[in-house]
Amino acid sequence: MTSMIASRRRRRQRASVIQHTNRVQHRLETVDLCSSSHDLPSCIDLTCEGDEEEIVDLTAVNDSSIVCLGSVPTYLQNETQVRERNLRALRRHRSRSPVNTRQLTRRPNYSDPLPDYNNDIQHPSYDLGVTNDISGGAEEDESPPRRKITCPVCFDSDTAIQSSYRQLVSTICGHVFCNSCIYEAIRSNHSCPKCRKKLTLRQYHPIFL
């Protein structure tokens, strides 16, 4: 009996550790989180064994975090899907304690969609050098109407750029130029010709369309 209590306690400790790592490292180390989900079967076992209110409570909290772990790497899922899954898991274990609901309401925190990198570069709503009003030498020959890509500095179209052995490049702020223009622009002004973000010569790369 004592050994059983001891093992329960150990499990409980481990569960709380998992829960802890889940909270702390959640956003930083996705790989870690995935690997920790190997502990999942043992945790579920614990739930099945325990009849006491206290233990069910703990597991449910733990389990709901695991559901979250599983959902984390798949950022492609939208928030409602994740939430539905969490709810299903919750019902499966018949957990009704207020702790669980609290855990659940905290969940959207984890399952936030992550398009954040679009927001932290605050550029004004310039277009990406994609214009359709300036003809860049070459005529449009494609039948489907396609927006012409031109370098906003020399106004050459992508076809003109390619035929003169230049390349379309994108800056880290997402603006598209030909390589010779962005090189010249960064050398003379050290900033993006579109949004004036400070740039160095290493902060652009070719793009292949």
Next chain:
Amino acid sequence: MANIAVQRIKREFKEVVRSEEVAKCAIKVELVNDNYTELKGEISGPPDTPYEGGNFVLEIKVPETYPFNPPKVKFMTKIWHPNISSVTGAICLDILKDQWAAAMTLRTVLLSLQALLSAAEPDDPQDAVVARQFKENPDIFWLTAKHWSHAYAGAPKSYPEFDAKIKRLVDIGVDEHRARVALSSYNWDLEKATESIFS
């Protein structure tokens, strides 16, 4: 002139001509010489400003290093504005200096100048006299700017009292423009203006 500069100007020319602003007669660009180094711009005074109804001519000089350096732009039409010299027509506008970006065009420059006419920056003045009047006597500034727009940019007539004062000075042999500058600078105080001219 560098090949890229000429090519850019040629293409920008097309852009301006095709733009809807031209259709609305808000901006205009003309060639001055054949090698695209000098251009003549024109903007109309924006509505609800003392410049409304006027047409302001600009001199645009395209540097060799264009578009990596800004074009040199100044007002040929005399104008009463805190950020534009009433003497030389020099413009104080960040995008024509350190805030220039290579993706800007003649069209965006002209539109920015038009915006400058509707929103002066008296705290970063080009003409200190105008800027002080703008801040201390906004009503007189408005009337003066309107008067200048009529006198030099073809805007409709505004305040006959100013014309009468100028005529008084012209009658005693003062050049009309000089009289206008003196009166404008002294908030249309005839005595002070006369004093400044003859001192």
